[in-house]
Amino acid sequence: MTVHALPQTVTTADADFVETPARRAWRRLVRRRGAMVGLAVIVLIVLAAVLAPLIAPYDPTAQSWSAVRKAPSAAHWFGTDEVGRDLLARVIFGARASLLAGVISVGIAIAVGVPLGLLAGYAGGLVDGLISRVTDAMLACPFLILAIALAAFLGPSLTNAMIAIGVTATPIFIRLTRGQVLSVKAEDYVEAARAVGNPHWRIALRHILPNVLPALLVQATLTIATAIIAEASLSFLGLGQQPPAPSWGSMLNAAQRFLVNAPWMAVWPGLAIFVTVLSFNLLGDGLRDALDPRSK
């Protein structure tokens, strides 16, 4: 984030006392307990996903016919599933699919949406009209239904599910970036940058984009939460991660058939989705408040 892009709250001759916007946002964020709890849980889940082979008590795909549908015990903390696989190991490894889907699909949406939004907002006219109408059309198709249709046409796999979710989330970022660009474009410092003869690409990338980043960061965090639920939904329907690889959504699908005899099979993957999504929502809310110029 560039220092000149946002007004400073502290004006002093001594540069050491000038607080950068990023530092100010961080100071405000750490004061929000909910956001910090969310961030801590996200860090824990990321660590669990990365270190899964080291911390999981069993191989998540190893079947054991002597331990079919065992209730939680000292040997299997979360119990076992219908083919004797350890549920704790599957929940830990399942975090990989969920986080990957959340981050990559939002990455796709940002990579496609931000340049298009920037172009629409900056260029205006016909280009803006065309991009905006396509965005409206995509936003008119309900998120999950479009993702299901895309995943169905592309074929069931985690990669295709991520592409489907990414494409479906793209219009959110186009619209957000365009709106932000339109408001920033009229600012004096952009006018000044134009007056001194900066080329368009430089004005867009160096002067406008950094000011759009805070709003994008908030939206990205909240969209990761939506994408994680969407991936779990697609996997629940059999359109995401394919068996025997663990995924929270497909674990819930299997659990539904054994609700009478093994209800614990449904508890843990659902709780894992809930806690992860809640953490991203808490962090997103906190970021929104911390990056709001009106907040203290």
Add this chain to the structure above:
Amino acid sequence: MLTLIGKRLVQLLPTLFFVSVIIFSLQQLLPGDPAMIMAGEDKDPETIEQIRRQYRLDRAIPVQYLYWVKGVVTGDLGESMRLKEPVTRLILQKLPVTLQLATMAMVIALLIGVTAGIVSAVKRDTWVDYAVNVLSLWGISTPNFWLGIMLIFLFAVTLGWLPASGYVSPWVDWRQSLATTIMPAFVLGNAIAGVIMRHTRSAMLQALQSDYVRTARAKGLEERTVVLKHAMRNALTPVITLGALEFGTLLSGAVLTEQIFTIPGFGKLIVDAVFNRDYAVVQGVVLVTATTYIALNLLADVGYILVNPRLRE
């Protein structure tokens, strides 16, 4: 007023055009030859050739698109390959079930969301406010298919109060219909309630700090009258508009909820179509949901203009 509605309708035309292009393009995503996929197990070249001719797959893509649009405009969404029935008829059969579910869900969402939002704003910064915030985060963060499974476990498996799955039309037996739809409706409404709660709270906070509320209080009116008659009326306008828009979300959510509770609605239709590679049905369902969403958007706009005199000029 009519000019404004007319203007909005004209603005919708390009959106509808691009929606149709997107939905038609879905078929182009199919890897390989669509005729081969439609033929399924039957790989006889003659059958494939016949399918190609029947569905005009031998024509150029823009020509195929024009034929498809012509069909859509005349209410012909093609034929289900699996059920050998017109897609339009299938959708018309399933839509009332989903609409019943969505309407019940919306009533539940508004009851919970608006009440909790108002209480939260009135009791700002107290434990009630914090509890409502937690409740709204719960609603937004809970995957509805998980909530559905947990409710089935509690109310059907453990307590035996409600049926775990199935559907009975209200025209056949309204009590049984209520019993089969109350759980899925609650699951669907739960997520929307969280969103409505947040919006009601912030709209109420804004209204409670406004001049007309201050005047009402200065006149010595009871706090109850100030909140319910003066603040709430104004705060609820954007919330009702939001409710109309969230109907689209309900249609999305119905896909999984209907799957879990085995309700033969719109959502189940698209999932069955996806697994049977019944592409005409998938396209038809996406088209109808998108059009419904656009229509609701328009209704919300018009409603907003109707209740807000300042926008009428």
